[in-house]
Every structure is written in C-alpha cells, then in structure tokens.
Amino acid sequence: MRKLLVVDDDSDLRKSLSEALEENLYHVDQARDGEEAVGKVLAGDYDLAILDVNMPRMTGIQALKEIKSHDPSIMVIILTAFSNIRDAIEATKLGAFNYLEKPIKADHLVAMIDQAFRSQNMVKALAYAAPVFKMPNDTEFVGQSNEMKKVFSVIDKLARTETVVLIRGESGTGKELVAQALHCNGPRKDQRFVAVNCSAIPETLIESEFFGHEKGAFTGADSRKIGKFQYSEGGTLFLDEIGEIPPSMQVKLLRVLQEKKFTPVGSNREIDANVRIVAATNRNLEAMVREGSFREDLFYRLNVLPVQLPPLRERKNDIEALCRYFIDRFNQRYRKNITGIRPDALQALKAHPWPGNIRELENVIEHAFVLESEHEIHAESLPEKIKGQALQSGQEEYARASIETGTISLDGDDDGVSFKLNVQKLDFQASKEEFEKQFLVSALKTFKGKINQTALHANIPKKTLLRKLEKYGISAKDYA
Numbered sequence: 001m002r003k004l005l006v007v008d009d010d011s012d013l014r015k016s017l018s019e020a021l022e023e024n025l026y027h028v029d030q031a032r033d034g035e036e037a038v039g040k041v042l043a044g045d046y047d048l049a050i051l052d053v054n055m056p057r058m059t060g061i062q063a064l065k066e067i068k069s070h071d072p073s074i075m076v077i078i079l080t081a082f083s084n085i086r087d088a089i090e091a092t093k094l095g096a097f098n099y100l101e102k103p104i105k106a107d108h109l110v111a112m113i114d115q116a117f118r119s120q121n122m123v124k125a126l127a128y129a130a131p132v133f134k135m136p137n138d139t140e141f142v143g144q145s146n147e148m149k150k151v152f153s154v155i156d157k158l159a160r161t162e163t164v165v166l167i168r169g170e171s172g173t174g175k176e177l178v179a180q181a182l183h184c185n186g187p188r189k190d191q192r193f194v195a196v197n198c199s200a201i202p203e204t205l206i207e208s209e210f211f212g213h214e215k216g217a218f219t220g221a222d223s224r225k226i227g228k229f230q231y232s233e234g235g236t237l238f239l240d241e242i243g244e245i246p247p248s249m250q251v252k253l254l255r256v257l258q259e260k261k262f263t264p265v266g267s268n269r270e271i272d273a274n275v276r277i278v279a280a281t282n283r284n285l286e287a288m289v290r291e292g293s294f295r296e297d298l299f300y301r302l303n304v305l306p307v308q309l310p311p312l313r314e315r316k317n318d319i320e321a322l323c324r325y326f327i328d329r330f331n332q333r334y335r336k337n338i339t340g341i342r343p344d345a346l347q348a349l350k351a352h353p354w355p356g357n358i359r360e361l362e363n364v365i366e367h368a369f370v371l372e373s374e375h376e377i378h379a380e381s382l383p384e385k386i387k388g389q390a391l392q393s394g395q396e397e398y399a400r401a402s403i404e405t406g407t408i409s410l411d412g413d414d415d416g417v418s419f420k421l422n423v424q425k426l427d428f429q430a431s432k433e434e435f436e437k438q439f440l441v442s443a444l445k446t447f448k449g450k451i452n453q454t455a456l457h458a459n460i461p462k463k464t465l466l467r468k469l470e471k472y473g474i475s476a477k478d479y480a
C-alpha cells in the first residue's frame with residue numbers, strides 16, 4: 001500500500017483529506033507543519049507528501065526542499081491559497097510534482113496523486129530499462145532481460161562503494177565486463193584497472209606477482225619488482241579465477257583484505273594497499289570450502305556482496321540485442337554491412353542452450369558473419385550444431401514423447417505424425433530422418449501440398465523444405 005503524508009496546519013482539512021485518501025486505499029499519516037513533516041519523512045518511507053504552503057515553524061516550500069534533499073524520489077503535491085500561487089509555481093521548480101488551489105476537492109487530489117504515481121512508475125521503468133554504464137573503449141554492456149536489469153541495478157549500487165565484490169557465473173557470462181563496469185562507474189575510474197588471472201601464474205611466483213619482491217629475495221630476483229597490488233594503487237585490482245589461487249596464497253590474500261597492508265617478498269617493510277578488490281570465479285567455492293581446497297574465512301570475506309551472472313540460456317531475451325551489438329562490432333572490424341539477422345536464424349539461436357554463454361554466441365555470430373554473403377545473417381550460415389536446433393525445438397513443442405517398452409513413440413497432436421522408434425536398434429541420424437519424413441508428409445497432407453503454406457505453418461524456411469522434400473523424394477503434388 002502506498003504511504004502518504006498529509007501536512008497542513010488546518011486540522012479539519014487534514015482530517016477530511018486523510019479520510020478521503022484512506023477511502024482510496026492509501027495509507028495516510030498526518031503532520032501539522034513543515035518541521036513535523038520533515039521529521040516523519042526522515043523516519044518513515046513515504047511515497048508522497050501533500051504540503052500546505054503557509055504553516056507555522058516551517059513552510060511547505062522549506063519542507064519540500066528538505067524532503068527532496070533527503071530522497072528525491074518522494075513525490076510532493078503542494079496545496080495553496082490563490083494568494084500564494086507564486087510560491088506554488090516556485091515549488092514545482094524545486095521538484096514538486098504539481099500544485100492544487102484551495103479549496104481542495106478530494107477527487108481532484110486523488111486524481112493528481114494517481115497521475116503522480118503513474119509518472120513516477122514511468123520514470124522508474126525508464127531508469128530501470130536503461131542502465132547505461134561507462135565502459136572501456138567502445139565496448140558496451142548489453143542486457144535487456146529482467147535478469148540482467150537486476151544485475152545492472154546491483155552493479156550500479158556497488159560501483160559507488162569500495163567494498164570487495166565477488167562476481168560469480170559460468171564461463172563466458174561476462175564476469176570481466178562486470179569488473180570493468182564496477183571500475184569505470186566508480187570513484188576510482190581515473191586510476192588503473194589491473195586484471196590478474198590467478199590460474200595463469202605458477203604457484204612459486206604468485207606471491208611475488210601479487211606483492212612484488214626485493215632484489216635478491218629468491219633465486220632469479222635480480223632486481224626489485226613491484227607487484228600488482230602496488231601497480232593498481234588507487235585503482236581496482238581484478239582477481240580473475242580466484243578459485244585457482246593456492247592455499248598458501250589464500251591466507252596472504254585474506255590478510256590484505258583484513259588489514260589493507262602487504263609485505264613484498266624478501267622485505268620487512270609493510271605497504272598500505274589502497275586498492276579496490278574485485279574477484280571472479282566460475283567455480284563452486286562452497287563445494288571447494290567443503291572439500292578443504294578453499295579457505296572458509298577467505299570465502300566469507302569475498303562473498304559479502306556477490307554478483308551472480310545468470311547463464312545465457314536463462315535470459316534468452318538478451319540474444320537478439322547481443323546479436324545486434326556483435327553484428328555492429330563485426331561490421332566495423334570486417335568492413336561489411338550486415339543489417340540484421342533473419343527470424344529463422346534468430347529462432348535457432350534462441351533454441352541453443354549456450355553452454356559457453358556469451359563468448360560462444362559472439363564466436364557463432366562471427367563465424368556466420370564471415371560466411372554470410374547476403375545482407376542479413378541466414379540460418380544457413382550458422383554452424384551445424386545451431387542450425388539443427390530450430391528443427392529440433394519445433395519437434396519438441398510439437399511432439400509428446402511417451403516411452404513404451406522397447407519403443408519410444410512421438411505422437412503429434414491430431415494430424416497424425418506418429419513415430420515409433422526401435423530402442424534396440426538406436427541410430428540418431430536414421431531416426432531423425434524417419435521423423436522428418438513423417439513430419440513433412442503429414443504437414444503436406446494438412447496443407448494440401450501447398451509449399452508456401454506448409455513452410456509457413458510448419459515453421460520451416462521454404463528453401464529448407466524444398467531441399468528436404470528433394471532429399472526424401474517426396475513430391476508435394478501427390479498431396480494436392
């Protein structure tokens with residue numbers, strides 16, 4: 001229920017408005033003047049305040065300023081006598097949604113509140129739809145799905161803080177992009193962003209890579225060297241694949257996180273670590289903690305504010321926007337002019353489970369992009385494993401599978417694709433062809449041999465349909 005605050009020194013007006021608003025299912029509190037109003041707003045979570053202009057102790061205008069400086073998203077409606085209309089106009093410049101002239105009619109006020117909430121929702125939706133992050137070079141962080149919008153709003157909040165963030169997600173989900181977004185949109189953006197891949201450093205060198213070493217600290221240390229913690233001073237240190245750091249290093253990392261100090265190898269001088277740590281992993285750290293390969297205390301220290309990136313198969317709504325983004329980039333890189341992606345190709349992409357997530361999608365689009373001779377990406381230009389998906393996903397929706405002893409039968413709805421598979425003699429290719437034949441014959445029967453209609457209703461590109469009919473020696477005319 002929305003929470004409103006009615007503020008007027010006229011107690012009769014306050015009461016009558018409050019009653020009318022409560023009838024409209026708002027939760028209503030009251031205040032007698034600006035000062036009381038500001039106190040209540042600071043203590044409670046109000047959605048909207050209705051403020052009279054002329055009040056003792058603190059005017060409505062002053063209260064408006066204080067409320068807006070506390071929380072600009074609280075809506076304010078000003079109530080004013082005609083003699084104060086200038087103040088009311090001034091109030092709208094200060095962020096009030098609108099004003100109403102006294103005497104106040106309850107239904108006018110209710111209508112205005114309604115309008116205020118609708119516009120607030122619109123603003124929220126817009127802000128939510130377009131979390132545009134500054135990113136390095138000309139890269140973009142694409143995401144339109146609700147899943148990614150949630151992630152974006154978390155990144156947006158975390159970017160402004162200095163706390164350790166652990167980014168979690170399968171391989172290729174964009175963990176490094178999150179780390180960059182946190183850096184580029186936070187207070188350290190003008191300093192260095194240093195990425196370290198923990199899995200790429202040999203165990204014997206990792207301490208020196210992180211903290212640096214003094215000359216002669218170990219065999220081969222023929223000069224003094226600064227480590228990544230010092231190199232990223234003032235900026236962000238991105239510890240990628242944190243699950244791979246050896247136990248000896250885990251304890252040292254924990255110490256830096258706790259004490260914000262480290263000691264270079266072979267030195268007895270402590271150095272302050274002024275870096276923001278962002279870590280990432282695709283490993284199941286909880287399981288690693290259970291089996292003893294990852295320190296529990298370090299895990300808890302890192303996992304305070306995790307950002308979980310959903311796999312691409314759980315946010316298929318992003319596929320189209322990602323494809324467009326990659327096509328734009330490849331147009332520049334390869335100096336081509338591909339304008340988009342054909343619906344059947346998009347459908348096939350949406351049917352694929354994307355175990356390699358966005359990195360895999362990027363590679364697939366690049367592959368298709370290079371092969372494509374026309375102005376749009378066609379399903380034919382996609383790799384074999386993806387092309388097959390369109391047909392397969394159609395079949396899944398179309399057929400109900402029921403397993404009988406020794407045979408699997410796929411039963412079409414009513415128009416008669418019935419397919420028996422001998423489980424003792426399993427052969428995927430042969431079974432697939434058998435299914436295709438039966439499917440095509442049944443579809444042709446239904447659409448009386450008309451190629452265009454069959455292609456349209458069975459959701460097969462016309463070219464593919466003709467190719468398959470030829471392959472199986474099926475003549476559409478036979479069903480006319």
Ligand SMILES: Nc1ncnc2c1ncn2[C@@H]1O[C@H](COP(=O)(O)OP(=O)(O)OP(=O)(O)O)[C@@H](O)[C@H]1O
Nearest residue numbers: 140141142170171172173174175176177282358359
């Ligand atoms: N939302 C996105 N918008 C645009 N590009 C993206 C997005 N997510 C990922 N990418 C691109 O996909 C590729 C893989 O992303 P990234 O390297 O950040 O993944 P990762 O989670 O770090 O993978 P890994 O675990 O394998 O290291 C990169 O080229 C990145 O630019």
Ligand SMILES: [Mg+2]
Nearest residue numbers: 175176240280
């Ligand atoms: Mg990565």
